[in-house]
């Protein structure tokens with residue numbers, strides 16, 4: 242079965258309009274992208290011909306996506322739409338098309354396949370850590386250093402992907 246799961250960045254890039262593959266997305270993402278005026282007719286046609294399917298993920302998959310994103314440190318970067326796409330990837334065990342770094346990182350940690358829309362994609366899987374460029378402390382989260390008030394930066398540390406894989 243050849244199909245793709247699309248996040249909003251894939252729709253903005255026009256992927257479903259030029260692809261021969263069936264596409265899935267969630268209703269949250271569809272609600273976000275259906276206002277793309279130039280593409281409304283195309284979207285309608287794709288839906289009517291069943292080449293674009295809207296499907297909502299299982300609640301347990303959403304919870305797993307949320308928990309994993311909290312582990313990798315990507316949670317704050319992810320919208321409900323983003324999380325729904327990761328969860329749909331878990332449900333369908335399909336390839337996710339996205340240019341979003343946080344979606345890619347969480348999905349890869351879950352053992353899912355990711356394809357970038359336009360960029361070359363991310364090669365490094367890991368966990369984000371906050372660190373203070375002022376005093377070198379490593380607070381778990383927050384935007385400012387609790388010691389010196391400097392704005393925290395984030396750095397990706399490489400690690401092995403989670404063992405919590407979903408087998409295909």
Ligand SMILES: [Zn+2]
Nearest residue numbers: 373376386389
């Ligand atoms: Zn500091």
